[in-house]
Amino acid sequence: MEYRNMRRIFGALIFVLIAGAAILSSCEHHSFLVETVDPVDSVYFGAVIQPLLEKKCAACHGGSKDPDLRADRSYESLVSGDYVTLPAEESRLYRKVISSGHAAYTLPEEKLKILYWITQGAKNNK
Ligand code: HEC
Incomplete structure (x- = not known):
């Protein structure tokens, strides 16, 4: 595989990981509860x-x-x-x-x- 393609795939992977972590932590149970009560x-x-x-x-x-x-x-x-x-x-x-x-x-x-x-x-x- 070409070096440029690998960089693109790697970049996309990092993006998905960071976005996923951000989404997960934003709906963490605890913070929801603290806002509610x-x-x-x-x-x-x-x-x-x-x-x-x-x-x-x-x-x-x-x-x-x-x-x-x-x-x-x-x-x-x-x-x-x-x-x-x-x-x-x-x-x-x-x-x-x-x-x-x-x-x-x-x-x-x-x-x-x-x-x-x-x-x-x-x-x-x-
Ligand atoms: C579907 C029936 C049911 C519902 C609904 C229910 N309970 Fe109970 N509860 C029981 C039964 C049966 C026991 C006795 C057996 C046991 O300890 O689980 C009990 C036991 C208890 C005990 C312990 C009593 C003791 O002397 O140690 C407490 C405290 C209690 N319930 C509180 C609650 C609270 C608060 C709620 C509502 C959020 C609730 N229960 C809803 C059936 C129910």
Whole structure:
């Protein structure tokens, strides 16, 4: 093969590699999550966490299975059952939410909201 052709092919290859790396890193999971859930902003229980638990969990955790995650009960049962202790990563609630049996019930950004809410003290804020 001619030297000029080889240079062209090599150049095209480098271009594809760089473009590919740029595309891959731009849609990296982590940066997407950080944009979706701001760790500095408060994650409010009333506005965010309670509706999430009601929508994603209460069908099963509707009173007969601990913790009770119905809207009017979830805060009380999470706190009294010791589900939302610090450090948040090791809390019973977060560990369950990311466990293989439960991971499919929430989206990645929902898991992160739960984590941040616990990190911020698991307050019963609106
Ligand atoms: C399809 C039914 C179902 C859904 C939906 C569900 N769970 Fe569960 N959950 C269970 C079952 C069954 C158990 C008990 C067995 C086990 O630990 O996996 C359980 C156990 C748990 C436990 C551990 C209880 C303990 O005392 O250790 C927590 C915490 C929990 N779920 C939280 C959640 C949260 C939060 C959601 C919503 C994001 C959720 N679950 C959605 C069925 C469900």
